[in-house]
Amino acid sequence: MVKRNLLLSLVIVITLLGGFFIGVIYSEKSTHKESSHKTRLEINPMPKSETKPEPKQIPKPAKSKVLIGYVQDFRNPSVVDYSKLTHVIFSFAHPAKDGRVLLNGKMAVDNLKAMTAKAHQQNTKIMLAVGGWYHIQGGESYPYFKAAITNPSARAKLIRGLVNITEREKLDGIDIDFEHPRSQADAENLDIFIKSLSSRLHAKKKELSIAVHPKIHSVTKTEIHFVVYKPEMFQYVDHVNIMAYDGQWDGGYNASNLSPYPFTEKIVNYWDHLFENYKLPKEKLVLGVPLYGQPDNPAIKQVSYAAILHNNPANAGHDTVAMNGTTYHYNSQLTMQRKTKLALDHGFGGMMLWETGLDATGQGSVTATISNVLKSSDRNKERFYTDAKR
Template sequence: MNKKRGILLTIIIIFTFTGGFFSGVLYTNKHESKPYITVKQAQKSIKNPIQKEKPKLEKPNDRVLIGYIQDYRDPNMVDYSKLTHIIFSFAHPSKNGDILLNGELAIKNLRTMVAKAHKHDTKVMLAVGGWFHISGGESYSYFKAAISKPVSRTKLVNELVSISDREKLDGIDIDFEHPRSSTDAKNLMIFTKELSQKLHSRNKELSIAVNAKVHSVAGTEINNVVYNPTMFQYVNHVNIMAYDGQWDGGYNAANLSPYPYTENIVNYWTKLFDRNKLSKEKLVLGVPFYAQPVNPAINQVSYSAIIKNNPANAHKDTVKMNGTTYYYNGDTTVQKKTKLALDHGFGGMMMWEAGHDAKGQYSLTSVIYDVLNNRNLFASKENMNSKK
């Protein structure tokens, strides 16, 4: 009896194991036929994020490095690996709330830039506004009209959100140059709030470019550009255009963006944000990547052109070229400005514009990137030098 029971138990175990094995094979085969768990796709998903043969640069934690770039630039010339954000410039607002881009080339460049930037985890934003309008003259009157009435304002918001979705953008940058009254400031605040709500609900960003608000000669607050500080709570970044001081108090190229002028700007915005209980990490300090000529009849030149003339110019702030003297920011000044911003709790740096930068070892983008990435190292070097 016990022997029979043993044989029967053995048969049951063998049957159960064999049945379980075949049913497992059938289950696996059935589910592997579905495309979303094929072996090839699993391997592809593993390889995509990291290419070991060409590792990505590690970007500064919680610090932004933002480069504006004009719509006609070749997207292949940008060093996306060091930038956290690239801002494509510009979309032009119409008075009725439509937006205009500068032809098919601009659209093509934007799409190429998005594809390239996203491979480096660099965000792409679209700037709306700017100084000159595609239809001629300043953008001020067009932008002012668009945000002054609820209908056109809502249309402009919807148009910007639509293009950000359609072109896979990471956000929008507002460049209203410049609100000139309390009414302008109020309308800009309402527009910013409405646009912020729509973008942030889509996990997209909103930034705003602002006038330096400090007179480069007198060092006092500029009152003919008006902002409502409440507006800044709705944006991710406030990009301070800490340059173009050459126009204050009569043309003087030397006032483009010297270090003492930048100190005044940083102090002004630090106090403004402290007073209004706003996070200073939203503040982003802008630096110029172009040079201003003493003779205003001569065009500006890029930092790249200055380095091409003589690489030794990288360590200077003035150069004689084309029969005139140019003022600009060399690597030492840009390095000092970046440290100044970080020491005041700013969230990072911005440049106008990335297309003006030199390549290789003389790149100002690289100078800023290195300081943002190695703040403690930079500070310790400064302390060591001061003790010598």
């Protein structure tokens, strides 16, 4: 009986111990399996198809390219094709040394009013250019402009006058054409003037542009240093209109250097690199082209593009023409198209014309030719944006 009880007790103990060890072994195996499963999940995350997809990044549509046309104050306002332009710049108002804003009499005032009305009928912006090469009171504009922006009192007066005229005449902005800042002091004063004028105009939702020297020598194709700008200044303007012409005066008179394509290539590269180095938006840059022919004989006056085509419509396909006892150098339709594409390929904001009143009409119009290239570029970018949304 004692033996049997002892034997039964041993069986019970062994059974209990066996269950305990089995439980420990099962628990360890379960823990190992769970740990292994977690490791596999961490190494092999859920396929992307089983996760929430990231929202598609849709690029913003590019701004429409600008086509800016300068128009001289004596032009009949009816000669301008406003429908092809985004901006018309009425040229010129003149700064007096004491900061007053001068216009060329009643004729200029009346033309400005008429041009403003016609531009706004076509949803085209109109701006007033201040400066230019010649001054209304005689000689170069440079000493007048320099005095007006150097003296703090005159500078403040000039800024007030320009802001007032935009409001009084219902203009869309001001264009500054200081030809040209010729020292570091000039550049500093121009920077102060532009920064202050920009603040005043932009507060009233008006635009500010600046016309600039091409900064490239047409013969050597190297940078010109006698014209000085402070690059940081360009952050305060909406458009930088590059006067990429009149190279005929570089290194001795040569009419063929007016504005040939290789000269323009160097200009575009210079401004492209400048804006890239200073981290400025390249869409501010606007490439200018000439609408006139430069004569080999400097004693003969320039001739308009309209006159060149009036002589023979086939002249639209050439860059030179023999007329009036001399040879004229100009930009053909093909050259204008190439220059426009060059500007677009470098991310420029558009094109500028000097001067719209010199253009031909109808199929020979340079304004229409460049407008078509710019609009085609805008349509292509809009299609890209639309496709990206799908």
